[in-house]
Amino acid sequence: MAFGIRGLRRTFTNIITNDMAIDLGTASTLIYIEGQGVVLKQPSVISYRVSDRSIVAVGDEAKEMYGRTPSGLESVKPMKDGVVSDFALVEEMLRYFMHLQQKRGLMGHPRVLVSVPTGITAVESRAVKDSVERAGAREVYLVYEPLAAAIGVDIDVLSPSANMVIDIGGGTTEIAVIALAGIVANGSARIGGDEMDEYIQRWMKNVYHLDIGVNTAENIKKNVGSAFVLDEEKYMEVRGMEIDSGIPKSIKIGSSEVREALKEPVKMIVQAVKDTLRKTKAELSNDIVDKGIVMTGGGSLLNGLSDLIQEETNIRVTVAENAEESVVRGAGKILANLEIYEKVIMKGEEE
Ligand SMILES: Nc1ncnc2c1ncn2[C@@H]1O[C@H](COP(=O)(O)OP(=O)(O)OP(=O)(O)O)[C@@H](O)[C@H]1O
Ligand SMILES: [Mg+2]
Missing domain, CATH: 3.30.420.40 (ATPase, nucleotide binding domain)
Incomplete structure (x- = not known):
């Protein structure tokens, strides 16, 4: 099934306009609308058909496919290190996410405040702005993520x-x-967290000769991962594929091992x-x-x-x-209190 995402641009008219805050993250995208709270929290993943680049799945559904995509399809994270790595795919992903709000009857062409990493270059911030604009925003403002996060936690x-x-x-x-x-x-x-997953994958390969998927590595990290000695050691059953034989195999690993992997x-x-x-x-x-x-x-x-x-x-x-919501909640609070927080919005000197 392919979403007719390109056609959506036409339908973005005559609808009430609200302000919207977006945390366009490497791992997940969040949208916050005043009075509604966090209305969207989905993985920043998009799956498309290689032959014609038509979009097959976005967000949760695409993440399920990540690392196990059938032939002919590709699943990617179009944001890398907090910045746009694939311009066209970020735009498609955002258009889909923003359209979900429009379907709920909430959005026309919103004014959007997007959070960006502090190390962002002028070219990168331009790319973020363009992606959000082309995805259907009327105006786009930027704010540094740590500032938004601080406001989001009431500092x-x-x-x-x-x-x-x-x-x-x-x-x-x-x-x-x-x-x-x-x-x-x-x-x-x-x-960040994604590299932690890669460290776990590598460690499983080196120590147990077990090939595991990236989603499995993330589950290990969340369930039994740790950075500090725990009161009680946790264990988890992990399924993977033995590298030499290609045979599926299941092993039990404990949190001290994962701590070692994440050192x-x-x-x-x-x-x-x-x-x-x-x-x-x-x-x-x-x-x-x-x-x-x-x-x-x-x-x-x-x-x-x-x-x-x-x-x-x-x-x-x-x-x-x-x-996980501090940044987008903070950005939402800025939009709702522009007279107070005007100073934290980037004025465009980076352009
Ligand atoms: N309970 C948990 N334990 C460890 N890591 C976790 C847990 N829950 C989520 N994570 C990790 O947090 C990371 C995602 O965090 P977050 O949603 O804040 O990132 P992001 O804002 O999309 O990325 P960035 O800010 O780098 O662009 C993922 O790597 C995820 O695996
Ligand atoms: Mg983030």
Whole structure:
């Protein structure tokens, strides 16, 4: 079945217009509409037919196919490291997601606030803007993800007193020290939850000679993965294919093994946090010590990661409630309170 996505552009008329916040992430896309809350949360995955590039599935359905796509079809994540890697596919994906809202009778050509990573270049931010515009937006504004995340967890970003936010997504880890509506120090690591999955896949290959799919690796990470010694060891049955024989095989792995597999990416994240703290001026560091660090993003849900960072930095670390939604909720709050948050929106000097 192919969605007639291209034809949808025509139907985007005569409908009430609302503002919309979009977190266009490497792993997932979220949409927030004022008064409605988070109306969409789907994997940033799209499946298409190789022969004519017609779209076969988007979001949840496409993620199911990811890593097991039948011949003739391709499933891809069109965002990479938080930026557009395949322009046309991002546009198709967004048009589909935005159309789902339009079907609910909510949207015309909305004004859209999109969150972007701090390291974004002028060309990359142009690509994000263009994709969102071509997907049906009337106007597009950009905001840095850590600022949106901070607002999403109710941090007073306008205050002169500093706060530190760590956002661990699928593709990147972003660390930001925020004060007076701006980012006063930051750091990042091009490592996130998706690389963790790859480390687990590689580890299973090296240690057990077992080939496992990327979705299986992600399940292992979520169920028994950890960054810190757990009170109680967890175990999980993993099915894969033995590399030499090609025979399906099932093994039981424990959380200490997965901790070993994730040692390297976890170390890189901790190092990036330490580097950012080192770059932060003494007074601002004192503010952070007083208030603690807040973690957001799906990657922050890795068991024990906040405990490890707390131990390594000696600063209290908490994981935000609804950690995967902080960025889009913050962006939504900005749109709803533009007079307060006008300063955090990117003014276009990056263009
Ligand atoms: N319970 C969990 N434990 C460990 N990792 C998790 C858990 N839940 C989700 N994740 C991981 O979080 C990552 C997705 O996080 P998130 O949705 O914040 O990313 P994103 O915003 O799409 O990416 P980015 O910000 O890098 O563009 C995925 O790699 C996912 O596997
Ligand atoms: Mg994100």
